Amino acid sequence: MANNIYNPGLYHAAAYQVSGRPFGATGSLTSQAEIINFPQVTKEVTVLNTDAGSDSLYVYFHTGSATSNKFLITAGNQQTFPVKCDKIILSASQGVTATYTLYASLTAITSSYMYNLTGSGVTE
Amino acid sequence: MSDKFKYTTGLRNVGSYLAAGSPYVTASTVSQDTEQEIQFPRVTNNLTVKLDNPNNSIMIEGVQVYYQNTNNVAASNGDSRTITTWISASVDGSGLDNGIIIGGTLLNNDFCIREKVGKPFQAVLKSNTSVVITRDFSIGAGWKHLAFVAIGNTGFKIFINGAPAAGQKNFGVGQTTDGDALGGGLVLGPNGSGDTTIKFRDSILWDAALSDAEVLDLYQASASYSDPAFAVANKLVWVKPTESPLDSPVNSLFNLGDPSYGNLALNAFDAGEIAKISSDSPFTNSGSLRVHYRSTGSLPNVANNKHYWTLSSQDEEIKMNVKTKEIYLSAVNGDCDYSLHADMTNIPAARMYQHTGSGVDE
Numbered sequence: 001m002a003n004n005i006y007n008p009g010l011y012h013a014a015a016y017q018v019s020g021r022p023f024g025a026t027g028s029l030t031s032q033a034e035i036i037n038f039p040q041v042t043k044e045v046t047v048l049n050t051d052a053g054s055d056s057l058y059v060y061f062h063t064g065s066a067t068s069n070k071f072l073i074t075a076g077n078q079q080t081f082p083v084k085c086d087k088i089i090l091s092a093s094q095g096v097t098a099t100y101t102l103y104a105s106l107t108a109i110t111s112s113y114m115y116n117l118t119g120s121g122v123t124e
Numbered sequence: 125m126s127d128k129f130k131y132t133t134g135l136r137n138v139g140s141y142l143a144a145g146s147p148y149v150t151a152s153t154v155s156q157d158t159e160q161e162i163q164f165p166r167v168t169n170n171l172t173v174k175l176d177n178p179n180n181s182i183m184i185e186g187v188q189v190y191y192q193n194t195n196n197v198a199a200s201n202g203d204s205r206t207i208t209t210w211i212s213a214s215v216d217g218s219g220l221d222n223g224i225i226i227g228g229t230l231l232n233n234d235f236c237i238r239e240k241v242g243k244p245f246q247a248v249l250k251s252n253t254s255v256v257i258t259r260d261f262s263i264g265a266g267w268k269h270l271a272f273v274a275i276g277n278t279g280f281k282i283f284i285n286g287a288p289a290a291g292q293k294n295f296g297v298g299q300t301t302d303g304d305a306l307g308g309g310l311v312l313g314p315n316g317s318g319d320t321t322i323k324f325r326d327s328i329l330w331d332a333a334l335s336d337a338e339v340l341d342l343y344q345a346s347a348s349y350s351d352p353a354f355a356v357a358n359k360l361v362w363v364k365p366t367e368s369p370l371d372s373p374v375n376s377l378f379n380l381g382d383p384s385y386g387n388l389a390l391n392a393f394d395a396g397e398i399a400k401i402s403s404d405s406p407f408t409n410s411g412s413l414r415v416h417y418r419s420t421g422s423l424p425n426v427a428n429n430k431h432y433w434t435l436s437s438q439d440e441e442i443k444m445n446v447k448t449k450e451i452y453l454s455a456v457n458g459d460c461d462y463s464l465h466a467d468m469t470n471i472p473a474a475r476m477y478q479h480t481g482s483g484v485d486e
Binding site: 010012014015017044056058059060068069070075079081082083084085093096117119121122 | 142151163165174400439464
């Protein structure tokens, strides 16, 4: 019977139109990549750099991203990414520690439906 | 099955814009008076372009840590050199006149600006007869442009923010600069003898004595590297920095071989000390970043008719709900660091037409 349970697919537009399920995370970053995995596919992710100093953080969507495939968020600023993904990667610069808080709005689409993000703008 | 029978979504498929897109992120620098085209693999739904701060600085905090130029250049008696730098420094004043703030090669206290008890700075220059002339001075708090001009057969001058300061200090009769003291590169940091928090920007070792007017011009040029003030003499070492912290070779702690940094190497880095790129800077504004949808090169009306959006201050951004397969970024009045993210639909870029007409290139 469990095999007959159907879930919305990745391109089910309505799954992105209804309000999402919240996901929150807070932590600190070094130059080592911090991977935040989502249980469902996102419809929107907001990252806030809460660092009290002047340390910036970087947002990636693949652990193998090229150094140019990043988005810089300076201390005290936030950025919202209206994208579908099953994980997001954060890091800080060498020798510094930045802090962050993150909010995501999740769809009902299970993360296993999400394909591996790669290619232009992600890994090249 | 042949690709000709493969169906993809069309440009006007509403559902493609309702679903969250796949991410596209990139960050780079647009050099002054140049243009970059960014092509997307699929049609975009939303686009955000943010101007980052290209005006960073090198921050050194500690007792031991220092950067040393490893591409030393020899000098002879009577040669002239100038050190210019933007500097923001906090010095505790108990360094017993030792910690080099900025100066010649390692352990060379004969051509440098160093800590001075209670001042907190002291300029030092040795003559060819081993007579050392000094001048104590203070720069005050905040970012200042500092110039230390060693004049071959005369002595030295100090300038703060382009203006002469602390008076000229001259050699005795028949004395000149000492070639061994001048010959070398550049050291930034206390070099094991200080206790400092220092930030540097555009630290330059010039192979000449800059004139009073040239020092003033350099101060007024700020970070506009195309200004003639940056080309009045040969630069032996030039520590900028201008790139984002993550890309910075300085942040990799060792950056041997990077000529734009004068082959700097980090030394004596100890636990608790800091040597990094800071987003603090003497400049509040950089160049302006223009965002447009056709090239300014082939279509002069893009620039002439001002069909662009301008970002001119740090972290200023524009969010655009547009479908496009490409975007152009150009920089004026200075280099511009930027970050861009887009959420892309599943519509192939080949389905997208090129934007043109009113508001774009007419």
